[in-house]
Amino acid sequence: MLVCPFVNGQILVDVKEQRLEDVLYSLKNKYNLAFSIDHKLASDCLLTVQSNFKNLDKAVEFLTRECGYAYRKRESVFIIYKADQEELSEDVHIDKFLIRGQVIDEKTGESLPYADVIYDSVGVSCNEKGYFSIKPNKEELYVEIRYLGYYSKDTVLLNNQFSTIKLTPGRIGLKEVLIESSEQHSLTTISNNPGMIKLNFKTANFLPGNHSNSLLQYLRLQPGVLAAGEQSKDYFIWGSYLGQTKINFDGITLFSISNSFEELSIVNPLMIKEIEVYKGAYPASIDGRSGAIMNIIGKDGDNSRIRGALHMNDKTTSGLISVPIGQQLVLQTAFRNTYFDLFKFKNNQNLVSSDYDKLYDARYKYQDVNMKLSGKTSRNSSYYLSFIESSDQLYSEYYNDIYNKKYSIDASSKEVQHGANFSFIKNWKHLGISQYSLSYTILNLNRSNSVDFKDEADLQENTISTYNLVNRISEYNLKLQHTLPVFGKNSIDFGASIRYNMGFYVLDTSENSSNKLYSQGTILSAYAEHIFQPFKSLKIISGLRVESTGTDVAVLPRFSSELKLRDHLKAKLSWGIYKQYMNEMTIIDELGNQIFYWNICDGKKFPYQKSMHTSLGLGYKADKIYLGAEVYYRITDQLSRFYENNNDLNLSIGKSKVRGIDLTVRKTVYNHDLMLAYTYSKAEEYFDYFDNEEYMLA
Template sequence: MNKFILLLFITLSSVQIVAQEEIEVNCTDKPLNELLIEWRELYNMQFSFDDELLSQFLITKLESYASADLAISDILKGLPLSYQKNNNTYIVFKKKIIVHASTYLLSGKVIEKGTGEPLPFSHIEVNEYQTITDIKGTFSNTFNDSVFYVKTSHLGYYKLDTILIGTHFHSIELTPSFVGLPEIKVTNNIVEKSAQVGEKSGLIKLNHQIAEYLPGNGDNSVFNLLKLQPGVTASGENPNDLILWGSSEGTSIVQFDGFTIWGLKNLNDNISAVNPYMVKSIDINKGGYDATYSDFIGGIVDIYGRNGNRLKPSFHFFINNQTINSMLELPIGKKSSLVTAYRQNYYDLLSSNDVHIQEVNNIDRFNWDYNRPDYTFKDLNIKYTFQGDNGDLFYISALGGGDDLKINAQRDSTYNRPNGNLSIREKLDVSEKTNQVGASAFYGKTFSSAYSSSLKLSYSFYDNDYSVYSYRTIRDNERLRYSRDATNEIQEIKGDWQNLFQINQNHDITAGLSFIQNNTMLKEQLNNATNIDLISHASRVVFYAQDEVNLMKDLRLTAGIRVNYPTHIKNTNIDPRIALSYKPGLFKFNASWGFYHQFIVRTSIMDEDNRIRYAWYVGGYNNVPILKSQHAVLSAAYTTNNFLFSLDTYYKENSNLTRYIQFSQASYISDGQSKSYGLDVYVKKDFNGHSIWTSYSLGRTEEWYDYYTDETYRRAPQDQTHEFKIAGLLNLGSIHASASYIYGSGFPLFTDNIKYEYDEQDYNRVDISLIYQFKSQHFGGEIGLSILNLLNTDNVKYNSFQLLPIDEFNTVLVNEEAMKFTPLLHLKIKF
């Protein structure tokens, strides 16, 4: 027993001596496993480790340590290794690294190559996640990967596939598919050329560049492009308004750079109210649009203006046998640009054949002789844009323009009297003048990957002055027989603050606040006595919010609400709206439903001679109610690289329609309601640089007013059952040929609104175009010929007839002719 105790004491003493022995380290690039083995031999230390793992670490040290614990702790410092002491054995092992999920920011902007023009609402696919750039052309989101496989596309530009990394703000440049330079050849790219249909219910996105190759591409290319789309009525050549899915007068609106264009077309059908040089892209919302859009119960057309070339100055000049048009782009520094465009006619565009006057009450009497109508038109656009390197966008855009039409007619008649012949001269003077002014200021900023904001201020003003004077001269004594002077003005001031919150890759929230002020004035004098004098002022506050979330990989839900509070009636109007989109493979299915209110009313005015005119007024005043509507839309689309098929079906119910009945003995407001339903079919095929598309619209629009003699709905003036369109573009390098054909089954042309009597005439029109492009060292351009209504078909123009009384017994009919055979030769030059 004593021997055992002595042995135990000696052993413990030796262990204590080793533990307290100083550890010397003097090595250069020695593998760690070898160092520990050396310690085991010199200092009687015990180790357990992975020999292959520790051989990877080379140790260089010249140090002394008071204990083994201090030595091994210092040697392992900075290495992905740790140790644990167990019964005097040092166990060395690899550290457990806890990996925290990192997020990486991908942000940037999509711009046009060569000009730096931002491309709003471009489609971007990042690692199979899809998003859309905002109005500034910017995008921003966070991902769990630092390497991004990005596919970018924009209507009218070549698609781009690339790889990006995070932490940088990227500029993605897309090349236009129509560059106008035959010597530039782009291969192995897919071209998205003219239209995109099916992304949302009732939405058509248009590349305005395609309009440069369509018939009548000059001053009216905006309308020429719009009218070839499904659901946009082309028959009747409506000069003042767009008919989208059977929408009545004034229920569809056009916006340019955020301010309202109160009449898309001027009095001359070949000139649109928006200069085509200023247009970048067009969105058509035919119905079922979401809570972020303005308050109109028909459709909304958003036209986005170009921002100007920031890289080099350029000058564009256009002239045809009707008007001249020019645009100047000036870079200001590296981040700003100024663009101006000016148009005007240089001779009277209308001929005496464009207007016909005949007497209605006694048509066999003497015909009227009239001079060539006096017509003038001009407009001016100015836009300044600043684009920051971080995607910030600021612009100020302004438009001013108008037109003036004067018609003078006269006739001479002779009556046999017993005391001699009596000579009588009758004279008719008709005048209509319109002015459109608009301006907007916009600033948009992306603050972080999860939040962006924009502020937009806009102003628009429109007025229409209309007059009719009838004179009779007997024995050199001129007497005023009849006079009517009418003035209608509308003014809008609007501010909109919109915010986008990106919760994650699959969830976005949009919220905004708007303030809108509208002022209208409608005055009319009949025979120098005031007949109508209506002035209205209204303001309203609007709050809207929208939640977009991916319920599944291919299923997206959009739910929103729009709340209007008109201060003049102090009644809150709440409009819920919801949409679903499902995209399995190459198919896309959409459904949307919602309520809509409209606070600016284009009310119809009808007198006892069945003359119907239209005037803007604020709902909620003088028994004119606020318009209400309910939309339901279902759509489907199938899209491949060069083929598109889409189908839209819709149903709309409108209430609180008004018609001002103006009789000589009494006047009153008639209430009405309407319903529209139908479908659009659209097919488009691209092949070898060529395009062909066709569309068919089947629809019905019916209305009812309380002055009807029964409870039956009747066809609305804008109702048309069938409309068929086909258009094609042929690209032969420097030569472009195009053609379009439109057939419409016709509108009901009412001869008596009370008795529901009308006529109906088909609409047929063929247009063709041929363009040759040229380029020299210093400039480029094109020469083109368009022929409108090639077959000279005798069509009827929608709402073209004006019944004008010349006294208390007689009325004349002024008929503005639809487009006749019209050749347009143009020259376009770009420096």
């Protein structure tokens, strides 16, 4: 391809079978041509040209005509579109303007969920698949597109044209690329939304250790996630109890959020594209728990070529393969498999006047598989079918025989979880964006424990303690969500869902006869949410969620706001009421040991949890530095647990309160992100079996 500087006062274009996009970029590099065109249009047209042109206007006019396109010039920008697109007069009513598009990765074609589209000092978030829809009051928009870990991009979007905006990833695997903006956004962000953290798969390339759990382990470095002294394999966010944090993967609810081996996350990191964590006070569109929400979005796959990854170490093998099927369909398959015993030790020694024998044996096996089929339609809509299955098995045996006293423990645990979700995202021409989802999840849990103590010198001293637990929890969910095109300073979302849950458990112990419980429940819910930005410095989000069990109706208001106090200083406030219709119940024996199982609440014997969240934050961001502080307070009523007293299980109802503060300092120095986070949190609880009527540390 040859695009020469002025030859005899003219522009020479000499190309053969070249895309219009390549020709336009050559003109841009040599003559500073400013243009806006949909990527698909620019790629579909192949040109063979050998001509001289007096100026850029003549060159663009000829090239667009050869492709059957047309153009308008606004100031110094050439806006190129289909020739048969309807011309609009300057006095057309605002409702006739509509700008739609999708934000994707320049290299892989991956959609970039919840990317920010900024225009006229108004910020709009894309949906899960990177789609956006805006009704402006003019024919074209000058916008800035931002996404975590990518270079931002400034461009012009044209009315009645679906635009595909490609962003360039920053710092990772770049060779020679043309950067349209010098600003690259951090790999982790404390979102403008109160109580929210975002990070994506680009982060994992910079983390030490293996890839089996690196991305989710990185969450533990974030403020408000996991307080000191808690187990590292569970996610305790802002003092949430077990079962109060909901984890979704591609719209699939995951009831088991950890496994026996802490180096493995519950979702294969090779499949993760983005993680959103709502620590509390989240909007009306989110339901299901009274605590925190973790939303994990899976990759779509690369539709341009076959890609694969394989990671191996002395304990685990994990892999992924992505295969394009045609031009619009991608099939991904990922797996993980462990192949080791956690620990095995046996020792036989002759001690003075006594025999000593000790054995400890633990056998562990974890396997999982993820499959995802992603595709697009000819009308710029998309769909995906995602499936996940995991199996976590642990068997341990401990035996100690010393001085004729024999002590043994046998324990086993097996968790099998599987689920799937089908989603169709419809990009309407004038009505906005709809998402239809149908999902299910099933968790089967089996745990047993046997303790035996025998003193051969005293035949009366013989203790045996056992328990066996079988627990099954399932969920089936049908959901509709719709986002209207952004109009003026307003954005409206609404949706509805129907969810069915079923739970079953059997508990046998040496002290008690068999305890069995079958439970089920159906939840109908609907929500509406309004985002209003009356001024540049103020954004208000108000929402209402209504949930019904058939016998109980809950009205759950939500509110949040963001106020720009100065150029670099913002304040954030959020508040909401939340309800939870299932519990991860706790059984506490007389020795303080705990057993957990899932149960569906009935609103009577097992009441519905209800909580209120309040969060207030202050953030300063300037010159590659971020300083943030966020205080939070949450109260929860109708907690339930079993406690053992004189070999009887008793149900107790309680309440809790959590308060704390998150502090964050983040600084970018020579392309390195440095972050310091500190959390102070205090969680207290009160149950009616406590000896005194005072709150105690949870």
